[in-house]
Amino acid sequence: MLRLDGVDRSFGGRRVLQNVSFDAEAGRMTGFVGGNGAGKTTTMRIILGVLAADAGQVTWRGAPLTRAVRRRFGYMPEERGLYPKMAVREQLVYLARLHGMTAPAAARNTDTLLERVGLADRGNDLLEKLSLGNQQRAQIVAALVPEPEVLVLDEPFSGLDPLAVDTVVDVLKERAAAGVPVLFSSHQLDVVERLCDDLVIISAGTIRAAGSRAQLRATHTAPRYELVVEHDAGWLRDHPGVTLVELEGARAVFELPRGTDEQPVLHTALARGPVREFRPVVPSLAEIFREVAL
Amino acid sequence: MNTLAATQLVAAREVRAKLRDRTFLLSTLIFLLIAAAATTLPSLLSGGPATVAATPEVSAELRAAGLEVREVPDDAAAERAVRNGETDAAVVAGPTVLAREEAPADVVAALSVEPPVRLLDPTPAEPPGAVLVPFVFAFVFLLTSQTFGVQIAQSIIEEKQTRIVEILVAAVPVRALLVGKMIAGTVLALGQIALVALVAVVGLRLFGDSELLNLLGPAIGWFLPYFLLGFVLIAALWAAAGALVSRLEDIGTVAMPVQLVVMIPFFGVIFLSDNAFAMQVLSYVPFSAPTAMPLRLFTGDAAGWEPPLSLALLLVTALAVLAAGARVYEGSLLRTNGNTSLRTAWRERETVN
Numbered sequence: 001m002l003r004l005d006g007v008d009r010s011f012g013g014r015r016v017l018q019n020v021s022f023d024a025e026a027g028r029m030t031g032f033v034g035g036n037g038a039g040k041t042t043t044m045r046i047i048l049g050v051l052a053a054d055a056g057q058v059t060w061r062g063a064p065l066t067r068a069v070r071r072r073f074g075y076m077p078e079e080r081g082l083y084p085k086m087a088v089r090e091q092l093v094y095l096a097r098l099h100g101m102t103a104p105a106a107a108r109n110t111d112t113l114l115e116r117v118g119l120a121d122r123g124n125d126l127l128e129k130l131s132l133g134n135q136q137r138a139q140i141v142a143a144l145v146p147e148p149e150v151l152v153l154d155e156p157f158s159g160l161d162p163l164a165v166d167t168v169v170d171v172l173k174e175r176a177a178a179g180v181p182v183l184f185s186s187h188q189l190d191v192v193e194r195l196c197d198d199l200v201i202i203s204a205g206t207i208r209a210a211g212s213r214a215q216l217r218a219t220h221t222a223p224r225y226e227l228v229v230e231h232d233a234g235w236l237r238d239h240p241g242v243t244l245v246e247l248e249g250a251r252a253v254f255e256l257p258r259g260t261d262e263q264p265v266l267h268t269a270l271a272r273g274p275v276r277e278f279r280p281v282v283p284s285l286a287e288i289f290r291e292v293a294l
Numbered sequence: 295m296n297t298l299a300a301t302q303l304v305a306a307r308e309v310r311a312k313l314r315d316r317t318f319l320l321s322t323l324i325f326l327l328i329a330a331a332a333t334t335l336p337s338l339l340s341g342g343p344a345t346v347a348a349t350p351e352v353s354a355e356l357r358a359a360g361l362e363v364r365e366v367p368d369d370a371a372a373e374r375a376v377r378n379g380e381t382d383a384a385v386v387a388g389p390t391v392l393a394r395e396e397a398p399a400d401v402v403a404a405l406s407v408e409p410p411v412r413l414l415d416p417t418p419a420e421p422p423g424a425v426l427v428p429f430v431f432a433f434v435f436l437l438t439s440q441t442f443g444v445q446i447a448q449s450i451i452e453e454k455q456t457r458i459v460e461i462l463v464a465a466v467p468v469r470a471l472l473v474g475k476m477i478a479g480t481v482l483a484l485g486q487i488a489l490v491a492l493v494a495v496v497g498l499r500l501f502g503d504s505e506l507l508n509l510l511g512p513a514i515g516w517f518l519p520y521f522l523l524g525f526v527l528i529a530a531l532w533a534a535a536g537a538l539v540s541r542l543e544d545i546g547t548v549a550m551p552v553q554l555v556v557m558i559p560f561f562g563v564i565f566l567s568d569n570a571f572a573m574q575v576l577s578y579v580p581f582s583a584p585t586a587m588p589l590r591l592f593t594g595d596a597a598g599w600e601p602p603l604s605l606a607l608l609l610v611t612a613l614a615v616l617a618a619g620a621r622v623y624e625g626s627l628l629r630t631n632g633n634t635s636l637r638t639a640w641r642e643r644e645t646v647n
Contacts, residue, residue, distance in 0.1 A: 048464040067467065075464045081457025086311065097303055098465045142461060 001025050002047070002150055002181050006056035009042055015205060016042050020056070022200045022210040024150075024181040029172065031196030032185040033289060039205040040185040041078045044154050047183075048075045060150060072098050074148030078155050079183075082127050088138050089114065092145050099146030106145070113141045117167055133161050140168050144175070148195030151175055153184040157191050169195055172240050193285040203293040213285070220292050222255040222285045225262055228277035229269055239265060253281060300466040304474025305481070308449060312482055321441075322486050329490045333497025344398050347375035347384040356385065359404030428592045429564065432519050432585035434487065436560050438521075439528040440553065442483040446475050446529050447536030447545060450623070454540050468624045473616070476529045483525060516591050518606055524584030527612040528556055534619035537626045538639060560585055570595060578604045580611035 002024040017039045024030040034040050047058050049070045052088040059066050081271040083091050089110055096106035114120045117137040121128060127138060136159045143153060153171070157165050171197070176182045186192045192199070199216055201209040209216050224245065227233060233252040236242050241260050244254040256262055262280075269275050283291075312318050353363045363450065364381055366372045372384035375647040383401045384392040390399050403507050428586075443473045453459040462471060491514075559582030566572040567589060576586035577596065583604045590596040625639035 045460075050460055050464055059475075071465055073464070075461060077457065077460040079457040079460060081460070083311075084456055094303065094307055095461065098300060098462065146465075147467060174623070 001061065002183065003059045004043070004047070004056070005059065007043070007053045007058065008055040009039075009046060009051065009053055017046075017053075017205045018085075019143065020205070020207055022207055024183040024200075025198065026181050027176055027179045028197040029176050029182045029195055030198040030200060031192035032183055032200045032202065033187070033189065033192055033285075034185075034202035035265060035294065036186070038293075040202060041154055043202070044075075044078075044152050044183070044185065047152055048073060048106075050077075072146070072222045074099075074143040074146055074151045074153075075154055076139060076143040076153040078181070080136070080159075082135070082138060082142060084128035085126055087124050088119065088127050088130065091127065092138070092141055095142050096145040099148075101146055109145050109147060110141070111142055113171075114230070116171060117141055132159065133164055137164055137169070138161050140171070144171065151180055151182045151184075153182070155186055156184050157186055157188060165191065169237045174265070189284075189286045189289060197244075199285070199288075201289060201292045208292045216288055217283055222258055223260070223262065224253065224255045224281040224283060226251070226253050226277060226279055226281050227265070227269060227275070229272070230274045230276065233269075235266075235268075235272065237267075239268060240284055250276075297467050297470045300470035301474045301477065304466070304471055305336040305477040308475055308478030309481060312445070312478070318482075322489065325486065325490045326493050329494040331499055333494050334501040344382040344400055346398075346401055347372040348379040349386075352385050352389060356401070359400070361401060361404060376581060404592060424457070427554065428585075428589035429567075432560060432563060433586055433589055435517075435524060436556065438483045438487060439525050440556060442525070443528050443532035443552070443556075444545075446479045447532040447539075447549070448542060449475055450533055450536035451539050451542050455542060469620050470535050472620050472623055476526060476533060476616075479529050480522065480525055484522075487521075516601060517588050520584040520588055520608070523605060523608045523612050524580075527608065527615055528552075530612060530615040530619045531555065534622045537619065537623035538636060547567055555581055562578055563589065578607055580608045583608050599601075 003021075004023075005021050007017055007020040008015070020039070020043055022030075028166055032043070042051060046053045047065075048069065049065065060069055063069070086094075090116070093103070093106045093112040096109055097103060101109070111120070111123075114123050117140065119130075119134060119137055119141070122134065127135060130138065140153075140156060143151060143156075152173075156168060156172070160168060168193075172182050172184070176197075184192075184195075193213075196213065198212050199210070200207060201216075209220055211219075223242070227236070228251045231250055233247060233250055236247070236252050236254055237244055241256055242265065243255045245255060246250060256265070256266075266275065266278050269278070345364060346356050347366045348356055349363050349368060350365055353365050358362045364375065365376060366384075369384075369386040372386050373392055375381045376384045376394060379394075382393065383398040385401065385405070386392060389405055391398065391405070393401075450472075453462065531552050533554050536545070538548050539545055557580060559576065563573070563576055563582050563585045566576065573586055573590055573595070576582040577590050577600070579586075587596065587601055587604050591601060620637065622639040
């Protein structure tokens with residue numbers, strides 16, 4: 001487990017991170033979401049040792065990070081970059097070797113991953129000859145090629161075409177399934193929703209929520225239900241405890257205070273006539289995010 | 295993997311990239327051509343020994359002196375040969391030497407008897423041009439350290455500009471990046487010089503003055519350590535300068551101070567080379583030592599204990615600049631927008647375990 005514990009960071013007196021603590025568990029995809037300037041990139045840079053924390057610490061498997069440990073991390077920085085005038089395959093092998101791999105292992109891994117993201121036939125081209133989308137694929141390979149124990153990816157999907165997103169999602173899921181904690185930030189909440197097991201929400205430098213998606217839903221949004229009756233559902237407005245979210249003739253979405261039994265609402269509806277649908281509504285990530293971060 | 299292994303990887307990549315760089319290959323080729331031309335052309339163009347027109351009576355004597363003799367029937371024909379340029383000189387009755395503008399030294403020597411000379415306090419004879427040797431070394435050092443220094447700075451800026459630096463520093467210590475680049479620069483610079491020197495030596499052996507060559511031998515022995523440490527010092531300066539800039543277009547703003555720090559001592563040495571005291575001082579100042587001390591050694595002005603002392607000073611300064619350069623680099627490498635002031639870079643270093 002990768003754990004951040006009370007991490008603080010200021011830049012020139014401006015506090016950017018305040019008491020940031022969360023875990024990225026082995027074998028799980030952890031989505032790290034927050035608005036621009038919320039502190040995602042700074043947090044990730046601190047994990048990778050590119051920036052230092054003013055206070056607090058980051059641990060991996062219970063031990064504080066050292067350079068030797070971090071060398072086994074894979075990192076995709078928000079500011080992308082590889083050597084434009086170097087062949088794709090050659091620089092990926094070089095990066096793998098900088099992470100401590102032997103030359104044959106680095107070459108083997110590079111070839112496997114280039115194949116996997118559909119760049120096998122471009123390995124000998126200079127990076128600058130590749131399309132932007134393909135450069136992004138190469139960038140993902142750069143993070144994966146050292147067979148990292150931990151993956152930290154800053155906005156891995158931005159700039160990818162939909163097809164490439166699918167490929168990258170598959171590769172990342174494989175890594176997670178192999179027991180690697182995968183921490184990735186994104187502002188594309190729909191992608192995060194589809195992908196993450198756990199979620200960390202940061203806003204203005206503080207962690208607003210962290211945990212599995214189900215947990216966050218349970219703790220941060222009120223229970224919500226959808227009811228479809230035969231005629232008009234307007235009576236719900238006067239039902240005790242009900243907060244109406246949407247009302248369209250016979251269809252209504254409403255919330256109940258946490259811990260309230262929803263069955264009395266159903267009984268009332270049945271007493272008024274036929275009920276076509278009655279079900280709990282799972283709030284979307286965007287809704288949780290709005291609830292928590294704003 | 296430790297820092298040393300990382301440094302080696304970085305250096306190897308830099309060398310490989312450079313060996314594929316057309317500009318570098320072309321400039322090396324041009325240097326080689328210049329070296330070949332400079333050592334072979336003078337003797338090829340000078341046209342060998344002087345030609346002399348002479349009557350048969352004196353021709354044997356002149357031939358024995360190694361001159362090319364054209365026999366003419368009489369003195370009038372000899373004079374004609376000189377006038378219309380068929381020969382460089384002529385020997386007529388007297389004997390009198392005829393020539394057009396200058397007295398032909400080799401012809402005169404062939405006909406003269408030199409009195410024996412006994413030197414009481416002899417100095418080894420220096421072939422013409424020997425005086426220039428240390429200055430040629432100094433110039434080669436200046437040219438090479440500036441060229442390769444700029445390239446080290448460019449390589450550092452390029453990694454910042456393309457943003458790959460963040461991946462790199464997440465994996466290896468900043469020192470490894472910096473030292474790796476400097477090692478690569480040193481290897482390439484020495485390699486290029488060795489190649490040029492090889493061509494020059496072969497050229498001199500085949501066509502030129504091998505006496506000059508013998509003179510170069512011991513001087514090169516001292517030139518090497520000074521070149522090496524002096525290069526490290528200047529490379530470290532360039533590395534620190536490169537760290538302050540985030541775009542290649544802006545390199546000019548930091549290049550000027552570094553160039554001055556290198557050029558001023560160089561010209562100091564050139565202009566003060568006759569002032570023994572100034573030269574002694576300059577041969578200890580780390581920035582001028584690589585040119586001043588070999589010069590003093592060459593002229594025999596320096597005592598035996600002096601070069602090790604000045605080399606030690608140079609080494610300490612080089613290491614200090616290297617450490618300072620690394621610190622500036624650490625403090626500025628994530629500032630990828632705009633230039634970083636030296637002060638900010640010095641203070642804002644990230645102290646990560």
